[in-house]
């Protein structure tokens with residue numbers, strides 16, 4: 001279990017805060033506790049990290065959704081939310097944030113070599129209604145860029161480190177012209193990175209990366225729902241300049257069921273019954289996700305009546321309880337009756353006094369009142 005503070009609490013915002021609220025709160029707090037304003041203050045530094053970690057999760061809709069669903073420990077088997085910080089680059093990371101906060105446009109060009117977090121990879125996974133309800137073990141194949149083994153990601157032959165670009169002397173920019181007309185453009189020799197590879201690695205042709213097929217194995221917990229995002233921390237693409245890896249995000253898409261509909265932990269079922277079952281009462285054999293249960297309906301059950309069968313719904317995600325199955329009966333009027341059936345119904349109608357039909361009686365009473373006025 002994590003002993004971290006709740007991210008909403010860290011930023012001092014409500015659970016239903018808008019993206020804008022979160023951004024505002026983050027900016028204010030990050031400015032107040034920025035390490036530059038509190039030199040040698042370890043607690044300010046820790047607080048700054050905490051604020052940034054909270055922001056990184058809450059400002060990303062998918063991570064926020066995962067956090068709301070699973071809490072601080074993250075989705076099961078995913079290693080939790082630790083590692084989201086992106087501070088592996090030490091104070092380089094802080095400077096990048098400082099640039100974002102205060103719009104340090106000038107500083108940015110000098111930060112080309114700063115560690116950058118790798119890209120996230122998003123996979124969409126279709127699963128059956130039952131897999132979402134009861135959980136399942138899954139494996140998904142995906143492609144991702146990885147650091148080249150031959151050169152260890154440097155892009156140079158035999159792992160040679162890149163050298164400072166001779167064209168721009170490592171600044172990533174080239175100045176041209178003179179006097180009043182100095183133009184600055186991105187160095188084409190190094191693509192603005194400030195570094196070049198002298199003798200490229202033959203495996204990756206100097207990029208330092210190769211594409212690989214990988215398999216992610218994970219467990220869908222019982223009670224998982226459509227749109228749910230699993231975050232596999234650090235399983236995305238590698239970062240730039242030794243920056244941390246991105247994450248692998250798996251988005252669930254749950255296929256509809258032929259009989260059941262689901263809202264959270266509640267299952268809904270529409271069940272047709274006959275007019276005699278409705279009038280006389282009956283014991284219905286109600287299908288459930290796993291098997292079936294018997295349920296008694298009383299005499300005079302009306303069309304659209306709802307019955308709740310406790311504990312036959314969906315298991316609560318990470319909880320022990322189960323939701324209910326709500327059955328809505330649909331009284332079906334029979335068609336294609338035999339002559340005998342029709343005769344029996346005519347006899348039934350002759351026996352009727354009118355009191356059998358509450359709704360119709362009250363309707364007829366109202367009609368009568370109206371014409372007496």
Ligand SMILES: [Zn+2]
Pocket residue numbers: 148149150151152153154155156201202203204205206207208209
């Ligand atoms: Zn290589």
Ligand SMILES: [Zn+2]
Pocket residue numbers: 165166167168169170171172173187188189190191192193194195
């Ligand atoms: Zn250059």
